Amino acid sequence: MNIVEQFKTLKNPVIQILGPCEFDQGLLKSLHSILVDGGLKHYDNPLIQNKLKIAVGDGDSNTTQYHLDITYPTNKAFSDLQGSLELISADCEKIYLLGFLGERRDHELSNILELSRFCQERRNFTVQLEDRIQVLSPGNHTLIIKGSFSVFALSSNKISMDGQLKYPLKDEQLTPLSSHGLSNIGSGIINVEVSGSPLLIYLNY
Numbered sequence: 001m002n003i004v005e006q007f008k009t010l011k012n013p014v015i016q017i018l019g020p021c022e023f024d025q026g027l028l029k030s031l032h033s034i035l036v037d038g039g040l041k042h043y044d045n046p047l048i049q050n051k052l053k054i055a056v057g058d059g060d061s062n063t064t065q066y067h068l069d070i071t072y073p074t075n076k077a078f079s080d081l082q083g084s085l086e087l088i089s090a091d092c093e094k095i096y097l098l099g100f101l102g103e104r105r106d107h108e109l110s111n112i113l114e115l116s117r118f119c120q121e122r123r124n125f126t127v128q129l130e131d132r133i134q135v136l137s138p139g140n141h142t143l144i145i146k147g148s149f150s151v152f153a154l155s156s157n158k159i160s161m162d163g164q165l166k167y168p169l170k171d172e173q174l175t176p177l178s179s180h181g182l183s184n185i186g187s188g189i190i191n192v193e194v195s196g197s198p199l200l201i202y203l204n205y
Contacts, residue, residue, distance in 0.1 A: 003052075003054050003069055004054065004069070004070065004087065006052060007032075007034070007052065007054050007087045007089065008087055008089055009089055010032060010052070010089045010091065010092065011089070011091050012031075012032055012089075012091070012092065013091065013092060013093040013094065014031060014092070014093065014094045014095070014096070015031050015032045015033065015034065015088070015092060015095055015096075016028075016029055016031045016032075016033050016034075016095065016096040016097070016098065017033070017034045017036060017039075017081070017084055017095055017096070017097045017098075017100075018033055018034070018035050018036065018039035018042050018097075018098050018099050019036045019037070019038070019039045019081070019097065019098065019099030019100040020036065020037055020038025020039055020041075020061040020099055021038075021099045021100060021101060021102050021103045022099070022102065023098045023099050023101070023102075023130055024130070024131070027096075027098055027130055027131060028042070028045060028047050028048075028098060029047065029096060030047045030048065030051065031048070031051060031096070032048075032051045032052040032053070033048050033051060033052075033053050033054075034053075034054055034055075034056065034084045034087060035053060035054070035055040035056070036055075036056060036057050036080045036081060036084050036099075037055075037056070037057025037058065037059065037060065037061045037062050037068070037080050038057075038061030038062055038063065038099075039055075039057075039099055040055050040062050040064045040066045040068070041063070041064055042099075043055070043064065043066050054069045054070070054087065055067070055068045055069050055070075056068060056069065056070040056071075056072070056080065056083055056084050056087070057070075057071070057072060057080040057083075058071065058072040058073065058074045058076065058080060059071060059074075060074065070083070079107075079110060079111070079114060081100065081110075081111055081114055081115075082114050085114070085115075085118050088118075092125075093124065093125060093126070094125070094126045094127070094128065095126075095127055095128070096128045097111075097115075097127065097128065097129045097130070098130055100129060100130075101129060101130055101132060101133070111129075112129070112133065112135070112200065113154075115127045115129070115135045116135055116154055116197075116198045116200065119135050119136065119137035119198040120137070120138075120197060120198055122137045123137055123138055123139040124137065124139035124140060124141070125137035125139070126141060131203065132202065132203055133200065133201065133202055133203065134200075134201040134203070135198050135199070135200055135201075136192060136194050136198060136199045136201065137194065137198055138194050138195055138196060138197065138198070139193075139194060140191070140192070140193050140194075141191070141192040141193075141194065142189060142190070142191055142192075143186075143189070143190045143191075143192060143201075144186075144188065144189055144190070145165070145186030145187075145188075145190050145201075145203065146186055146187060146188065146205065147185065147186060147203065147204065147205025148183060148184070148185055148203075148204040148205055149184055149185070149186055149201055149202060149203050149204060149205075150181055150182045150183055150184065150201070150202045150204065151174070151181035151184070151199055151200065151201050151202075152174075152177070152178075152181055152199070152200040152202070153174040153175070153176055153177075153178075153181070153197060153198075153199060153200070154176060154177065154197060154198065154200070155176050155196070155197040156173065156174070156175060156176055156196060156197070157173075157174045157194065157195065157196045157197045157199060158171055158172065158173050158174070158195045158196060159171075159172055159174060159192065159193060159194050159195070159199060160172070160191075160192070160193040161184075161190060161191070161192050161193075162190070162191050163188065163189050163190040163191045164186060164187045164188030164189055164190060165184055165185065165186045165187065165190050166184055166185040166186075166187075167184045167185075174199075
């Protein structure tokens with residue numbers, strides 16, 4: 001079984017995807033990892049040394065001596081991140097993404113939109129972008145939030161939130177791209193039910 005087949009059939013519920021942007025190294029986890037282009041600079045990190053790794057991209061930000069396992073055309077109609085998501089197995093329940101925020105804002109927005117599209121096709125699935133953004137698929141989720149946060153929907157969405165938060169929501173209809181979910185405060189465990197479309201959560205602490 002080659003490396004691509006190994007990743008597509010992984011039974012692990014959690015993996016991480018490492019991108020080219022700088023990030024807090026304290027967030028890196030000892031997980032099977034997809035290294036996206038410039039993310040190859042983390043190839044030798046001790047935390048993932050004995051984990052399954054696969055490198056994908058078009059090579060435009062890879063400055064290491066390591067080679068990509070899957071090379072995409074430079075003039076392609078999709079992002080390297082989108083290509084990497086094709087490797088996520090059906091058994092995966094959560095992905096951590098590091099190195100996809102903080103540089104070009106158009107790339108950052110594209111990444112968030114692409115992850116939202118991916119979550120639309122799954123259920124009870126969570127994406128964690130560093131310690132700043134979560135994308136929740138339709139389904140039920142249990143989160144730990146201790147501080148200010150805001151929720152947004154890219155399309156019409158009914159949500160419920162209860163637990164340790166200042167403003168609980170019960171079957172609340174969030175309209176697309178509105179500020180209705182701005183500035184809530186969590187103090188611990190929060191239960192979230194999402195229907196219809198993925199929910200974006202911005203953590204402000």
